[in-house]
Amino acid sequence: MVVGYDLPSSLLAVQLAEEHHDVWAAVGIHPHDAASFDAATADQVAVLLGHEKVVAVGEIGLDFFREHSPSEVQQDALVRQLKLAANAGLPVIFHCRNAYPELISVLREVGAPEGIMHCWAGTLDEAERVVEMGLHLGIGGVVTFKNADALREVVRWAPGVRLVLETDAPYLAPAPMRGKQNEPALIVHVAAKVAEIRGRLIEEVALQTSRNASYLFSRMELRLEF
Ligand SMILES: [Zn+2]
Known part of the structure; x- marks a missing residue:
């Protein structure tokens, strides 16, 4: 499984999965890159989720250790990508660092996939x-x-x-x-x-x-x- 962390790496993951029979891809925007999750990126992720070699959404989640993106931006990107996963009927790969209580409470609120x-x-x-x-x-x-x-x-x-x-x-x-x-x-x-x-x-x-x-x-x- 090759896992994306932003849009370019997600595209590369899909490309590798296309080239190799035993490779599958996950597509998503990591909490470090949450600030890049704009409407255009969301649309492109949604399209990639329809690809036959894409088997999961990820890595998505919360990282309050490095906080490369502000916490509320991370939370917003997480919740929006959970919706994309639900629409596509795909499981999710969560990245979580120094944020387990917060991630658990988000999942309680919106429902865990x-x-x-x-x-x-x-x-x-x-x-x-x-x-x-x-x-x-x-x-x-x-x-x-x-x-x-x-x-x-x-x-x-x-x-x-x-x-x-x-x-x-x-x-x-x-x-x-x-x-x-x-x-x-x-x-x-x-x-x-x-x-x-x-x-x-x-x-x-x-x-x-x-x-x-x-x-x-x-x-x-x-x-x-x-
Ligand atoms: Zn990770």
Whole structure:
């Protein structure tokens, strides 16, 4: 899955998905770029959502850590893109940093779509609340980091049907490749750590999380072979 963060990167994601059979795209305007979400951009995103290789809206959400766009601008872009997702009948990939209470309250207000909280970094209590809303937790390389006990606690607790794996490449390469450029192949280290935490075989984790992804991204044609 190749995920956009503004209009040019969303167009590139769609182009890559067109060129490669096993690549799918998500299209959306990241909270950092929320100020660029004007009417013309919204129209172009809406058109892209009709593309057969576009399986989700994202990354969209709230980021109060860097606050590259003012919080009310971020909130407005989020709510408008949630409407686009609902109109297109597509799930959503959420980016959230230092804003879990605010994002949860927006979703309570407007209704949570199906989707993923990508690179989950919230508390166990917040994880319980988003899982209750029907959302999935995206688990990436951070789960292998030494200081990530709180995340491992969430991974131990989470219902298997609510977990998906991700890379966030080129960022957040898992141990033992921490600090290197991340790439899809390294997801195996994430799967191994999740399996260890949950006391499962890596094959079981691979099958369940791939199945979860294929149910969630219903436009994807995933071949699950193990
Ligand atoms: Zn993100």
